[in-house]
Amino acid sequence: MSGSYEEQFLCSICLEVFSEPVTTPCGHNFCKSCISQHWDTSRSCSCPLCNEVFTIRPKLKKNTLLSEVVSKSKREVELWSKKVSKPVDVECDVCSEPKLKAVKSCLVCLSSFCESHLQPHLTVSGLKRHQLMEPVDDLEDRMCPRHQRPLELFCNTDQSCVCTRCVLLEHKNHQYESLEEACERRWSSLQKTVAQSQDMVEQRRLKVQEIRAALDQSQTEADQETQQMVKVFSDIMESVQRCLDHHLEVIKQTQTKHKECAEALIQQLQQEMCELEKSSTEAQQLSLSTDPLHFLQHCTALPPAGLKDWSSVSFEPQTCEGSVVRALSELETSLSQEFNKVFTQLPKIDQLRRVQQFAVDVTLDPDTAQPHLVLAENLKQVHHTNAKKKLPDSPQRFDQCPGVLGKPSFSSGRLYFEVQVKGKTKWDLGVAQESVNRTGTITCSPKNGFWTMWLRNRDTYKASADPSVLLSLKRPPQKVGVFVDYGAGLVSFYDVDSADLIYSFTDCSFRGKIRPLFCPCTNDGGTNSAPLVITKVQTDRL
Known part of the structure; x- marks a missing residue:
């Protein structure tokens, strides 16, 4: 017991059991007096175990958990030692001075006897029935206070030491075992407790x-x-x-x-x-x-010649009215350019994180969905089917283009949302003016109120600029992020997984409200049946 105990609860400085254990900032434990004295006598304030140097002497705090474990273990070890350790130098209760060393203790007489005074217990018939044991000095504690019999058993039900009389009366039908068995079991449990505490x-x-x-x-x-x-x-x-x-x-x-x-x-x-x-x-x-x-x-020389007619001459006071407005307008443009300059200099992950902070909860607007489109109940997914739903005609609804607008609409500030495009062979994605035409054939371009990028034929990506711009991507994006800065006239598209900027529309002329636009395109006999999915923005995985 002592070896295991010392290994786990020794201070590495004094090599004794912890006394007022404290923890250093590096996580190691020492006696408070030991580490304090060590730092008082050292030139630098460092950990004796890992040698980590502290520029400022740390304020030591008591390791409450370790202190309680050490204290509890000490008490249990002392109790265990008291119960199972063989007493030494127990004196004979009969001898006069000088007392001889006892060789046996009698649980009936509650006395200890040297070899000569023990003889009556070995020869007298009445004393022969007394119960003798190895000499101990706590005989009264080993007797049942109720029945005055030796405590020979351990009641597991009541967790107490009992005599044979207790088993028949007060502890009838209880579970019990010998003191040796109970001690061994408790000892094993104590070892586990110490190990668990250290863990x-x-x-x-x-x-x-x-x-x-x-x-x-x-x-x-x-x-x-x-x-x-x-x-x-x-x-x-x-x-x-x-x-x-x-x-x-x-x-x-x-x-x-x-x-x-x-x-x-x-x-x-x-x-x-x-x-x-x-x-x-x-x-x-x-x-x-x-x-x-x-x-x-x-x-005839009067009046003088060459005089100017001043009646048509006027001199108005110079006004600076509007200067502040013009200055603020130019400042806004200048700051927007400065922001974009700084933004492009940031690492791409920082760029994406910067725009992701403007994430909004976007849902699909069923009133604008083309009749061949199917929207999920949570209004976060859309795909195209061959079956056309019977819906009332409405100027808000796309009648031919397989598209749907998102909610809410925006007329200021910044917004960001992400859309999963995995498994699709073609799609359109971006933002549009709320007032765009939704009937007949539609050409997506900024002059028509659309700022989008799209995929065709599995690997052809373009931005719907005037004219359209062919995009060269390192890899097909599985999830696309869309960012809009209304005031700066900016629409940007990101590959969310790689944090790459795909394309940006700049100097956009927004007029009134704009809304997210989703177009899953036709399903092409099932080859393009995967949905567009509006996903929750997650920044912790970057």
Whole structure:
């Protein structure tokens, strides 16, 4: 028992049973006094077992579980030792000083006897019937307090030691066994308890390591994200500052030109005012002349020639009205370009995670489904059949194109959804204006209000641009993600499994509400019978 006990509950510093066990950040256990003294006398604060160095001395916390296990094990070991260990140096109760060593104890006399004082029990007929045993010093504890008989059996029903009289009376029909058998069974159970407790300690130590490793990884990723975020927002703030400086400079230059124009007009007016005042003075002087010849010769020069007609000239105050609106509009465009620039520089998994945060719960709209289409009860799947359902005519419903719109509709913000296309040979997928034409033959293109990508002939992928764009994919996508940024006029398609960006429509001119569009295409005799499935967005597997 002691060997197994010591192996599992020894402090690696003092090599003694744990006393006030504490756990270090690396998950190892030591006596509180041992590890504290070790750190007090060491230059660095490190673990004596794994040598992990701690930059700051950790605050030690009591290992409650290990402490309870050690305490419980100590008590059980002491109890077991008390019951099964052979007593040593039990003194004879009859001898006077000096007392000799007892060789037997009598459960009837409740005394221990040396070899000479034991002789009556071996020779006297009445004493021969007494029950003798190896010498022990706790004879009274070994007697039944009710019947004053030796405790020789263990009652499994009541989990207590009993005498033969107890078995016949108070413990009748109970299950019992010898003390030796009960002790062996309890000893085996104790060993299992110790082993299980140590396993639990080890499991928790490993869990601590797992959590700390995850925390370290989280901190590393947080630091990286912080650096990246600081850079991105610094670039954005610089872009905003540049936009502000530009528009302030435009206002300043405009006002400067306006001021120069006003000053030129004022200068011209002042010059003409001077000429007119001079002419007026000359006219007053001339009016005082008494010489007819002199008056007639100089009167023809008045008023001065070349004066401008100012009645048609106006100078309106320069207004900056609308400058803020124009500035914000240009800033929005600039920031959108900056966002897209930053976005394209991110790792592709980060790009997909970024758009997945705008996931919305999209369902199919039965009122828009073409009559050959079959929708699942949860409105998450659609496939084409040859049987045409009898449905009332409605301008909301596609009558020829095997398509169906999704819900809800959007007129602002960002949205993202994913669609499984596995097993299909052709399909169309994307978004459309809510106001698109749904009757007759339909050509999907942005000018008609459709922003889609499609598959034909199992391996031909195109984007429905003007004109359509042939797409070169590394592998056929099994699940397609659709992202829309309404304000930025952006529609992007992703291969969800590889996180690759397939294609993006930019500078889209959305008019009013837009809605998701699903077209499973005709089933082609069963070769294209697999459904389009709107799936739940899962980011934890990337």
